[in-house]
Amino acid sequence: MAFQGVARSFGWPGAVRYLVLALALTGCATHSPTEVAVPSNPEGRGSGEAPGATLMAGAAVRVITPDLGEAGRTVYVGGLSRGLPAAGVNDELFARALVVSDSSGVSVGLVVLDLIGFFNDDVVRVREELRERHPEVVLDHLAVASTHTHAGPDVIGLWLPIGSSVDAEYVALVRSRAVDAIAEAWRVRKQAEIFVGASSAPGLAKDTRLPELTDDTVLVMGLRGRDDQRPIATVVNWNSHPSVAGKDNAELSADFPMGTVALMEREWGGVCIYTSGALGGQIGSGRVRITDPLTGQSPATRARRAELIGEKLGGIALTALKEAQAKGPAASPAVHVRHKDIMIPLDNVRFVTGLSIGLIHPRRLWPRDGGGEGLLPSELPDPTSLRPGFFSMRSEVAVIDVGPARWALVPGELYPELSLGRFQDPQDSGADFQGAEREFALRPGSDRSVFIIGLANDELGYIIPRSQWDSEPPYAYGLDEPQYGEMNSAGPQTAPIVMRAFQEILSEPI
Numbered sequence: 001m002a003f004q005g006v007a008r009s010f011g012w013p014g015a016v017r018y019l020v021l022a023l024a025l026t027g028c029a030t031h032s033p034t035e036v037a038v039p040s041n042p043e044g045r046g047s048g049e050a051p052g053a054t055l056m057a058g059a060a061v062r063v064i065t066p067d068l069g070e071a072g073r074t075v076y077v078g079g080l081s082r083g084l085p086a087a088g089v090n091d092e093l094f095a096r097a098l099v100v101s102d103s104s105g106v107s108v109g110l111v112v113l114d115l116i117g118f119f120n121d122d123v124v125r126v127r128e129e130l131r132e133r134h135p136e137v138v139l140d141h142l143a144v145a146s147t148h149t150h151a152g153p154d155v156i157g158l159w160l161p162i163g164s165s166v167d168a169e170y171v172a173l174v175r176s177r178a179v180d181a182i183a184e185a186w187r188v189r190k191q192a193e194i195f196v197g198a199s200s201a202p203g204l205a206k207d208t209r210l211p212e213l214t215d216d217t218v219l220v221m222g223l224r225g226r227d228d229q230r231p232i233a234t235v236v237n238w239n240s241h242p243s244v245a246g247k248d249n250a251e252l253s254a255d256f257p258m259g260t261v262a263l264m265e266r267e268w269g270g271v272c273i274y275t276s277g278a279l280g281g282q283i284g285s286g287r288v289r290i291t292d293p294l295t296g297q298s299p300a301t302r303a304r305r306a307e308l309i310g311e312k313l314g315g316i317a318l319t320a321l322k323e324a325q326a327k328g329p330a331a332s333p334a335v336h337v338r339h340k341d342i343m344i345p346l347d348n349v350r351f352v353t354g355l356s357i358g359l360i361h362p363r364r365l366w367p368r369d370g371g372g373e374g375l376l377p378s379e380l381p382d383p384t385s386l387r388p389g390f391f392s393m394r395s396e397v398a399v400i401d402v403g404p405a406r407w408a409l410v411p412g413e414l415y416p417e418l419s420l421g422r423f424q425d426p427q428d429s430g431a432d433f434q435g436a437e438r439e440f441a442l443r444p445g446s447d448r449s450v451f452i453i454g455l456a457n458d459e460l461g462y463i464i465p466r467s468q469w470d471s472e473p474p475y476a477y478g479l480d481e482p483q484y485g486e487m488n489s490a491g492p493q494t495a496p497i498v499m500r501a502f503q504e505i506l507s508e509p510i
């Protein structure tokens with residue numbers, strides 16, 4: 001909804017409050033990213049691997065559903081309506097973890113949370129807590145991503161009523177459970193085989209923004225024991241907002257990923273980890289028509305619709321995985337890690353305002369030149385003096401290759417143009433940056449299956465191609481107001497910086 005529309009609906013004071021809150025989603029980078037420590041003695045790395053093992057893998061799960069019955073605690077749904085208290089639990093929320101190590105001792109961890117997002121400050125704290133509590137766990141990189149379910153608790157602040165704040169105790173619980181899951185995944189590692197399959201799901205998600213574009217790619221990775229042939233884990237990757245439950249939903253849920261996870265764990269086994277990809281631009285599945293096989297009619301509830309969409313996606317992924325399995329495991333898989341810190345200019349006036357008055361979950365800020373030490377808004381001499389253009393936020397990108405699979409860890413909600421490399425040409429005459437250079441895209445030219453793992457290690461909000469940015473009149477496509485997206489982005493420089501960083505690290509020799 002554009003500012004004019006908000007003003008008509010809520011009045012100007014309400015509109016200002018709405019816009020301040022609406023930019024919480026762009027809250028981002030924080031402390032300097034800190035990797036889990038790697039011991040200096042090479043003999044210490046990869047300890048526990050059996051002689052001759054080419055790959056080791058382990059997976060684990062922890063529940064992160066908040067206690068709705070705890071006295072004095074109100075849990076607000078991080079969905080599509082502000083100030084909506086959670087009235088129940090439709091399905092449990094989880095932290096799902098996977099650890100993979102190759103025969104040279106390179107090890108990586110991935111933990112995915114059934115949450116709307118997790119900011120870089122807390123990702124750093126997860127890494128620090130893992131190092132402190134479990135020094136035996138030696139990872140070259142630990143990634144913490146979110147599914148972006150809009151039916152989970154609000155850990156961002158976007159949907160809280162004015163005057164409330166994010167529940168810091170709950171966020172600390174999530175961090176602790178994530179650490180527990182990673183530590184167990186490390187402990188249960190065993191020699192493994194890896195299979196990677198690919199398919200597509202055309203029509204299962206729709207784009208609500210012009211130009212309409214969806215990335216229909218479905219990717220799946222399967223890991224099973226090399227000796228016992230027992231399944232260890234699957235990773236499913238697709239590109240749609242988990243927001244099928246809708247704006248009036250008051251029950252906590254993982255949304256459609258819960259259907260995918262249930263089917264994969266039932267039919268293939270092991271721990272299923274769902275990862276959200278290029279879902280930017282409000283790409284979602286809430287309007288997709290689907291029939292309930294139990295009734296032959298449309299689903300009776302939106303929760304049931306979410307479950308069925310998840311099951312349909314799971315069926316596609318399962319078929320792709322079985323086809324890959326029939327071809328045999330990948331030969332001599334190796335793990336490679338590339339990582340880069342980035343500085344994102346704080347250009348969004350509404351986000352700046354939200355930080356300055358304490359409505360948005362605090363984010364550390366750095367001088368625009370990247371020097372000095374990062375400070376929380378409350379640590380500045382005068383937080384109310386914050387203005388766009390004076391500070392930057394620290395974030396990160398990473399690429400992890402696991403055999404034939406590539407995990408591109410994207411710190412926000414990527415537009416599909418930036419995964420597929422399919423940009424509108426010619427550029428619309430109403431776009432703000434005429435002649436803007438097209439950014440690097442992640443899928444084209446890769447010799448591996450590229451899992452776009454969004455909301456990984458941060459949540460920068462929408463990552464929009466600069467050539468598509470449109471916040472000033474005249475508006476693109478002859479519209480009377482801007483389309484949804486820019487108001488929930490850190491700014492027009494975000495996509496060029498993020499994608500340039502990916503291009504740079506991918507050009508590095510392995």
